[in-house]
Amino acid sequence: MTYADSDVAIIGMACRFPGADSPERFWDVLREGRETLTRYTDEELLAAGVPAADLADPHYVKAGQGIPGTDLFDSELFRFTHDEAEILDPQHRVFLECAFEALERAGYDPDRTDGQIGVYAGAGMNHYLLHNLAERHRTGSTVDRYRLMLANDKDFLATRLSYKLNLRGPSINVNTACSTSLVAVNTACLALLGGECDVALVGAVHLNPPQQGYQYQDGMIFSPDGHCRAFDAEARGTVIGSGAGVVVLKRLKEALADGDWIHAVIKGSAVNNDGSGKAGYTAPSIAGQAAVIADAQEVADVEPDTVGYVEAHGTGTPLGDPIEVAALTDAFRRGTERTGYCALGSVKSNIGHLDTAAGMAGLIKTVLMLEHRTLVPSLHFDTPNPEIDFGSSPFFVNTATAEWPAGEGPRRAGVSSFGIGGTNAHVILQEAPARTAEQTGDGPELLVVSARSKGALQLVGAALARRLKQQSDLDLGAVAQTLGLGRRAYPHRFALVARSTREAAMALALGDEERLRLGVAEEEPSTPVFVLTGAVPDPADSAELHRTVPAYRAAVDACAEAVGLAGEAGALLGAGGARAAFLHEYALATALTAWGVTPAGLAASGTGLVVAAALAGAVPLADALALVDGAAPDRVAPPRLPVLSARTGRWLTEEEALRAASWTPGPEQLADLEGLLADTGRHPLPLAAEPGGPAGPAHLLTLLADQWVLGAEVDFEAVHADRDRYRVPLPVRPFVRRRHWAEPAETAATAPTAGDRLIDRLDPADPDRGVELITDYLVDEVAKVLGDRDQVGLDARLFDLGLDSLVLIEVGAKLGAELGLEISTSAFLEFPSIRTFVQHLAELLELAPAPGRDAADAGAGRTSRRAQRAAGRQGGTA
Numbered sequence: 079m080t081y082a083d084s085d086v087a088i089i090g091m092a093c094r095f096p097g098a099d100s101p102e103r104f105w106d107v108l109r110e111g112r113e114t115l116t117r118y119t120d121e122e123l124l125a126a127g128v129p130a131a132d133l134a135d136p137h138y139v140k141a142g143q144g145i146p147g148t149d150l151f152d153s154e155l156f157r158f159t160h161d162e163a164e165i166l167d168p169q170h171r172v173f174l175e176c177a178f179e180a181l182e183r184a185g186y187d188p189d190r191t192d193g194q195i196g197v198y199a200g201a202g203m204n205h206y207l208l209h210n211l212a213e214r215h216r217t218g219s220t221v222d223r224y225r226l227m228l229a230n231d232k233d234f235l236a237t238r239l240s241y242k243l244n245l246r247g248p249s250i251n252v253n254t255a256c257s258t259s260l261v262a263v264n265t266a267c268l269a270l271l272g273g274e275c276d277v278a279l280v281g282a283v284h285l286n287p288p289q290q291g292y293q294y295q296d297g298m299i300f301s302p303d304g305h306c307r308a309f310d311a312e313a314r315g316t317v318i319g320s321g322a323g324v325v326v327l328k329r330l331k332e333a334l335a336d337g338d339w340i341h342a343v344i345k346g347s348a349v350n351n352d353g354s355g356k357a358g359y360t361a362p363s364i365a366g367q368a369a370v371i372a373d374a375q376e377v378a379d380v381e382p383d384t385v386g387y388v389e390a391h392g393t394g395t396p397l398g399d400p401i402e403v404a405a406l407t408d409a410f411r412r413g414t415e416r417t418g419y420c421a422l423g424s425v426k427s428n429i430g431h432l433d434t435a436a437g438m439a440g441l442i443k444t445v446l447m448l449e450h451r452t453l454v455p456s457l458h459f460d461t462p463n464p465e466i467d468f469g470s471s472p473f474f475v476n477t478a479t480a481e482w483p484a485g486e487g488p489r490r491a492g493v494s495s496f497g498i499g500g501t502n503a504h505v506i507l508q509e510a511p512a513r514t515a516e517q518t519g520d521g522p523e524l525l526v527v528s529a530r531s532k533g534a535l536q537l538v539g540a541a542l543a544r545r546l547k548q549q550s551d552l553d554l555g556a557v558a559q560t561l562g563l564g565r566r567a568y569p570h571r572f573a574l575v576a577r578s579t580r581e582a583a584m585a586l587a588l589g590d591e592e593r594l595r596l597g598v599a600e601e602e603p604s605t606p607v608f609v610l611t612g613a614v615p616d617p618a619d620s621a622e623l624h625r626t627v628p629a630y631r632a633a634v635d636a637c638a639e640a641v642g643l644a645g646e647a648g649a650l651l652g653a654g655g656a657r658a659a660f661l662h663e664y665a666l667a668t669a670l671t672a673w674g675v676t677p678a679g680l681a682a683s684g685t686g687l688v689v690a691a692a693l694a695g696a697v698p699l700a701d702a703l704a705l706v707d708g709a710a711p712d713r714v715a716p717p718r719l720p721v722l723s724a725r726t727g728r729w730l731t732e733e734e735a736l737r738a739a740s741w742t743p744g745p746e747q748l749a750d751l752e753g754l755l756a757d758t759g760r761h762p763l764p765l766a767a768e769p770g771g772p773a774g775p776a777h778l779l780t781l782l783a784d785q786w787v788l789g790a791e792v793d794f795e796a797v798h799a800d801r802d803r804y805r806v807p808l809p810v811r812p813f814v815r816r817r818h819w820a821e822p823a824e825t826a827a828t829a830p831t832a833g834d835r836l837i838d839r840l841d842p843a844d845p846d847r848g849v850e851l852i853t854d855y856l857v858d859e860v861a862k863v864l865g866d867r868d869q870v871g872l873d874a875r876l877f878d879l880g881l882d883s884l885v886l887i888e889v890g891a892k893l894g895a896e897l898g899l900e901i902s903t904s905a906f907l908e909f910p911s912i913r914t915f916v917q918h919l920a921e922l923l924e925l926a927p928a929p930g931r932d933a934a935d936a937g938a939g940r941t942s943r944r945a946q947r948a949a950g951r952q953g954g955t956a
Contacts, residue, residue: 081330081331081343081511082345082379083271083331084271084346084377085329085330085331085343085344085345085508086267086270086271086327086328086329086330086343086344087327087328087329087330087333087334087338087340087341087342087343087344087510088325088326088327088340088341088342088343088344088445089184089185089326089327089328089333089338089339089340089341089805090180090181090182090183090184090185090186090325090326090339090341090807091180091183091323091324091325091326091341091442091445092176092177092179092180092183092323092324092810093176093321093322093323093324093438093439093442094145094172094175094176094321094322094323095107095114095145095319095321095322095323095429095432095439096114096115096116096143096144096145096319096320096321096429096430097112097114097428097429098114098429099145101442101446104442104443104446105446105450107428107429108425108428108443108446108447108454109450109452109454109479110479111428111454111455111457111478111479112428113305113427113428113429113457113458114143114428114429114430115141115142115143115304115305115317115430116141116142116143116144117140117141117304118140118141118142118289118290118291119140120133120140122289123140123289123290123291125289126287126288126289126290127209127287127290127822128290128291132293135293137293137294137295137302138291138292138293138294139291139292139293139294139300139301139302139303139304139317140291141291141303141304141317142286142289142290142291142292142304142317142319142430143317143318143319143320143321143429143430143432144286144288144289144319144320145172145285145320145321147815148168148171148172148285148288148320149168149288149817149818149819150815150816150817150818151163151166151168151171151175151815151816151818152175152813152814152815152816153816153818154530154814154816155178155530155813155814156174156178156242157242157880158880159863159864159865159879159880159881159885160816160818160862160863160864160865160866161862161863161864161865161885162229162863162880162882162885163816163818163865164818164819164820164865165211165214165225165226165229165230165820166229166230166818167201167204167206167207167229167230168206168285169201169202169204169206169235169283169284169285169322170201170229170230170234170235170238170283171818172283172285172322173199173201173235173239173281173282173283173322173324174238174239174242175813176281176283176322176323176324177197177199177239177243177279177281177324178243179324179810180279180281180324180325180326181195181243181279181326182564182565182810182811183326183807183808183810184277184326184338184339184564184805185338185339185559185560185563185564185565185805185806185807185808186277186326186564187563187564187565187566188243188244188245189244189566190563190795191277193275193276193277194246194247194248194274194275194276194277195243195245195246195247195275195276195277195278195279196245196247196248196249196250196266196269196270196274196275196277196278196279197236197237197239197240197245197247197248197249197250197278197279197280198236198248198250198252198262198263198265198266198269198278198279198280199235199236199239199250199251199252199262199279199280199281199282199283199324200232200235200251200252200253200254200258200259200261200262200282200283200434201232201235201251201253201282201283201284201434202282202283202284202285202433202434202435203284203433204230204231204232205285205286205287206230206285207226207230209287209822210819210820210821210822211226211230211820214226214820219888219891221884221887221888221891222888224884225884225885225888228884232251232253233251235251235283236249236250236251237249237251239279245279247269247274247275247276247277247278248269248274248275250265252265252282253434254497254499254501254503255433255434255497255498255499255501256391256431256433256434256436256437256495256496256497256498257349257437257495257496257497257501257502257503258282258434258435258437258497259280259281259282259323259434259435259436259437259438259439259441259495260347260349260437260438260440260441260493260494260495260503260504260505261349261437261495261497261501261503262280262281262282263280263325263327263344263347263437263441263503263505264347264348264349264503264505266278266280266327267327267344267347270327270328270329271329276328276329276332277326277327277328278326278327278328279324279325279326280324280325280326280327281322281323281324281325281435281438282322282323282434282435282437282438283321283322283434283435284319284320284321284322284432284433284434284435284436285320286318286319286320288320292317292318294315298315299315299316299393299395299398299431300315300316300317300318301314301315301316301317301394302314302315304317305317305427305457305458306392306393306394306424306426306427306430306431306457306458307394307427307458307459308390308392308393308394308399308423308424308426308427308456308458308459308475309390309392309394309399309403309422309424309456309459309462309463309466309475310394310458310459310460310461310462310463311460311461311462311463311464312458312460312461313394313395313396313399313463314394314395314396315393315394315395316393316394316395316426316430316431317430317431318430318431318432318433319429319430319431319432319433320432321429321432321435321439322435322438323435323438323439323441323442324438325438325441325442325445327344330343334511336803336805337556337559337802337803337804337805338805339805339806339807340510340511340513341445341446341448341449341510342444342445342448342449342507342508342509342510343507343508343509343510343511344505344506344507344508345378345379345380345490345506345507345508346374346375346376346377346378346379346380346505346506347374347377347378347503347504347505347506348370348371348373348374348376348377348503348504349370349501349502349503350366350369350370350373350501350502351366351499351500351501351502352365352366352500352502353366353500356500359498359499359500360498360499361397362397362398362401362402362496363401363405363500364401364404364405364408365405366405366500366502367401367402367405367406367409367494367496367502368404368405368406368408368409369409369502370502370503370504371405371406371409371410371492371494371504372409372412373504374492374504374505374506375409375413375492375506377506378506380490380506380508381413381414382409382410382412382413382414382472383410383413383414383416383419383472384485384487384490385410385420385490385491385492385506386419386420386421386482386483386485386489386490386491387420387421387422387423387444387447387453387476387482387489387490387491387492388406388420388421388422388423388473388491388492388493388494389423389424389425389440389441389443389444389491389492389493389494390402390403390406390422390423390424390494391424391436391440391494391495391496392423392424392425392426392427392456393424393426393431394424394426394427394458396463396465399463399465399466400463400465400466402494402496403422403466403467403468403471403473404466406422406471406472406473406494407467407470407471407472407473410471410472411472414472416472417469417470417471417472418468418469418471418472418473418474419472420472420473420474421453421473421474421475421476422456422473422474422475422476423453423454423455423456423475423476424440424456425439425440425443427456427457427458427459428457436495437493437495437503440493440494440495441493441505441507444491444493444507445507447482447491448482448489448491448507448508448509448510449509449510451481451482451484451489451509452479452480452481452482453476453478453479453480453481453482454476454479455476455477455478455479456475456476456477457477459475459477462475488508488509489508489509490506490507490508490509491506491507491508492504492505492506492507493505493507520577521577521622521626521775521776522575522576522577522772522775522776522779523554523555523557523558523575523576523577523582523779524558524562524573524574524575524779524782524783524797525542525554525557525558525561525573525574525575525576525582526558526561526562526565526567526571526572526573526783526786526792526794527539527542527561527565527571527572527573528565528566528567528568528569528570528571528572528599528811529568529570529811529812530568530569530570530811530814531570531814532570534570534811534812534814535570535571535572537811537812538809538810538811538812539572539586540586540587541809542586542808542809543583543586543587544809545808545809546579546580546582546583546586547580547583547587549579550579550580550583551579552579552806553579553804553806554576554577554578554579554582555801555804556804556805556806557579557582557806557808558798559794559798559803559804559805560804560805560806560808561808562792562794562797562798563794563795563798563803563805564805565811567599567786568599568811569598569599569600569789570598571596571597571598571599571786571787572594572595572596572597572787573594573595573782573783573784573786573787574586574593574594574595574783575593575772575776575779575780575783576593577776595780595783595784595786595787596787597787597788597789598787599787599788599789600789602759603788603789603790604759604760604761604788604789605676605677605678605759605760605761606675606677606678606760606761606762606763606785606790607677607678607679607680607681607722607751607755607760607761607762607763608667608670608677608679608680608681608693608763608765609681609682609686609748609751609762609763609764609765609766610663610667610680610681610682610683610686610687610689610690610693610765611663611682611683611684611685611686611748611764611765611766612656612659612660612663612683612684612685612686612687612688612689612743613659613663613766613767614654614655614656614658614659614662615651615658615659615662615767616773616774617651617652617654617658618774619767619773619774619777620651620652620658620661620662620774621648621651621652622774622775623662623665623666623774623775623778624647624648624651624665626775627669627775627778628799628800629665629668629669629672629673629796629799630665630666630668630669630778631647631665632668633661633664633665633668633669634647634650634651634661634662634664634665635647636699637650637660637661637664637665637699637703638650638661640698640699640700640703641700641703641704647661656685656706656707656743657703657706657707659685660685660688660689660692660702660703660706663685663686663689663765663766664689664692664693664702666765666778666781667689667693667765668693669778670765670778670781670782670785672793672796673782673792673793673796673797674790674791674792674793674796675763675781675782675785675790675792676790677693677719677763678719678720678759678760679719679720679721679722679729679760680693680694680719680720680721680722681721681722681724681748681751681762682721682722682723682724682748683723683724683725683744683746683747683748684724684743684744684745685706685743687723687724687725687740687741687742687743687744688702688705688706688741688743689702690717690719690721690741691705691711691714691717691721691741693719694717694718694719694721695715695717695718696714696715696716696717696721696735696741697711697713697714697715697741698711701713705738705741705742706743710738710742711738711741714735714736714737714738714741715736716732716735716736717730717735721735722748722751722754723740724744724746724747724748724749725740725744725746727746727749761788763781763784763785765781782797816865818865835895835896835897835898836851836852836855836893836896836897837896837897837898837923839851840852840923840925842924842925845920845925848920848923848925849916849917849920849925852893852897852916852919852920853872853912853913853916855893855896856889856893856912856915856916857870857872857912859889859892859893860876860879860881860889860912863880863881863885863889864879864880864881870912871911871912872911872912872913873911873912873913874911874912875910875911876906876910876911876912877906877910883906886906890902890905890906893919897919897923899919899922899923901919905918
């Protein structure tokens, strides 16, 4: 199978469609031929705000294609305060989560990706702003309206994602109504091929108001009964639904070279517009649709008789369906005269018309069909629309789940999406290249998993166990690389060292406490002190380490070269004795350091003292090896690390460290390291393998696992150095969602009136009470933003709590109105905590004297008092 330089790989997917919150569940819906329509009761509709008069109308259809939980959002993950999340368009929230999940499924952490990641995205009409926030927007202040604009305008969908995920490629909003998704795909492919980015996140989202039906009207595109009967004689329209989908794209040749999991290949795409050659602005055009399909096939260099399936726009309207099949037939007839060979379908018969996200639903459906080599049914098709001449066309409507038969060439498909206003898009897909068997080695692998809570960690661990059990043929090295290189690290962690996928699945499923390393990474994690004892290794273990671990091998080879025995490292290790013990322990410590485990010090006894001397730079490597053999070093330099010697039972002083005798091996043993290091932010890390415990590479990886779960910043690029890279799709971490929702009945607070303001409650005779009132007011305002009063600390920096300058400007304006003061917009920069800010206000209101201020200063103005306050802080009196 040959590929062109212009081919683009789909390496990750995520979706939230009606009835399916993942590609796996979406595939279940498709292959089972399910419709995900929800019928609403009158009570549900009334509770959602539907007028009773609408429910009494016989043309009101009490059904919809929605997704649950649009009022919920993982605001903490994306660093939103409660207030920010509440005013954020739910479409943006859902898209943020889908995009994050798509990158995780692709195995890419933006913070550890060298290439530029671009974003090409679109959103539907913002019903939340219209229905829920309209009154707040109408009555809000200038700042409040500006914040609402930033949180709800389509223009900020792509750039907000780039900001929140640290993506530095082009960040482009694409909006062409129903064709938005596929136009975004086309735009992203051109950007990838033009070198504007190396990876592209592409997708769209559309949300209807939750739990609402719609009014049927003859001649409109809405179905009278909630069913979309694409291409059928009884077709009368579709149902507008809610959903979001995102794919991750990459140039195919680079995806193959980087070992990415490729779901399908985009061979080519095209976009055009109908122009004015049609009945009206909202009407479709045969000429325009046929041209874009033919253009896409030409760009892809694909003959139409090699295309075995077309995912149609398929809205199920009496006018639109015949026009679409006529356009498809026109385009295909430019390259083939065959009839009845190409399957046709419409995902709208399953999940409705998702507006801006409709093309993405069709694309992901078709990718899944190619990946599973299975055709799935288009629903509600019985009798063909009499205006469609299927008999003389290349097409037949597929109505059953069936194997997608292999042809002479690769399986190929087309996906169409046509927007109101005439922007048409068509994409040509091809099945992924056959995957070569991953060969990352047969040794032990380190699997690392993290989450933001203990409960979430348990969930993702269980999901990983199920995946490894179901797909025991997954290469364990690829699993380890995906987890280590492609996932962000969060505080709650576990790590597992295993030699096979089956073994890993069993240990995870059983929660094997002896195998699983559990820990919580602190913001300032404890750092290890390497404990070096000079234990003699098992020759087989050290030989396996030298063969399979590049960092260990490099350290041992450097030792051999230092004593003039380059190329004889294996013999030195196998000889046993003190020299082999030195090489082994020195290489273990060097490998851990190369992998990101940086010691805070060294604790040494026996031959381990010589290892410590070499690691700390007290003696050169050659001199250290000579010292092992009993020769005194020529010189000793100050060590770069503190060293705790068994000989003295304490840390070596600078004077002691410069004596050669301090590094000479002796019989003394280290004792009570735990007690010695208690409350120092350090902990002991013995490098010697325990009897009966893991040995060889498994022992080294277990040492690494122990440190990772405590918070060490492990360099997994170094851990997996000098081996081919592979990524595999793995379960993603669950989102931890909270409700963020402004009900439509809520209105903005009115401005305080004279006599009812905070200033009127302040008594100059009781300044302490005044400070308390101002503090309570400010705490309440900040708590509204954060959503939790317990999060508000009087001495915490407000910016560190997540409040941005716009929020603080608004808070300052409200407080200023309450106090009859004009509060400077820079005041929160100068007085960043609630306590310092209230003290500042108390001085302005003469409720408290400024530090260092006496009667002579009584006439000083506000500016001078602030200057005095700042000067006092600089002098250490604040």
